[in-house]
Amino acid sequence: MKKKAEPMHQQVRAAAALLTAATSLALTGCGQQTQAAPPPAHPPAVTEFNENGVTVRLSVSDWDSSRGTLVATFTPDEAGFHLYSTALPAAGVEGVGRPTRVAATGALAGAGAITADAAVKEIHVEGVRAAVPVYPDGPVTTRLPIRAAAPGGATLLVSYASCSTTQGCTIPVADRPVRLRATADHLSFTG
Template sequence: MRRPGTHRPRRAVLTRVAAAVLALIAPLTACGGQSPEANAPAPVTRFTENGVTVALSVSDWQASKGTLTAVFTPEEGFHLYSTELPATGIEGVGRPTSMNVTGALAAAGEPKAGAEARDISLPGVDAPVPVYPDGPVTLTLPVRAGADGDATVLFGYASCSTGEGCTIPVTDHPVHLRVTAAGATPAAP
């Protein structure tokens, strides 16, 4: 029996501290105590070209339908152009961030960006140019498969920095996939 004014036993204090810590971090973790990144689809493939790394994954594959997710990660301090930018840019400046499919896959909607574009003014360009904030941009594209077979995902983008200029635009960088009822995986070279 505890006397008034005495401290609780260490075990009880440690148990309450541990419970409080778990309550604080629980919203930050996914089921099973894993981080949210652990539950994200694993990249099917990735490549780096002209200062941007693109990681492609496939998720929610059911009944020959799924979602392609591409994370475009430019070098630090660089931004990407909006998906809404015309194919040749604005007054020749910039190239849209894009993801298109051909072959056994067809788009089942428009690509959606996970970031809001903002307009910037550039010297020598009369119209505003829509860009995403510096850093990674995620595009998602719902797709459907007509039949098993080969598909190609074509990526396009350009990255720029206010201090370091722009990289050479990338147009139609191909990523080849093999599509089956089970999903889409990298095609054998």
């Protein structure tokens, strides 16, 4: 018995179905299932301000819903200016200098010691018996591990002073507030 030929429109449909299946296999890696892309993450928390001769950039890295690292970069506006060590006493050395610090309050708290990316050096200031610990001239970046006790508002208190051995010092900044908000999965600066 002789087989009947299929009508042309059925052949076209069969070819189109085969082409669609082949394209689908090629796009999915030969039959492997593809995973959906993860939902877009929240943008990183970042803010910046300039006060008394220093630009301060604050950001939060590695935030995982309750922990992260607060990164603060202090950049003097003029060449030849340095910042003081994070270990400097709050009142300075014999009244000279102010520590470079960031403290977290409210819904956030420090979860470790603040560290800096620059080595401390000691300078001698006329009229001051003890050496004063400073960072080399230029920008300094500090890191402070932080944790959220609960969702809610938080305040960072930023302190620093910049000086030059030839041009004098700027007015110190003490506990300048910067506001944040912590949610269950995100941390953001609020102004």
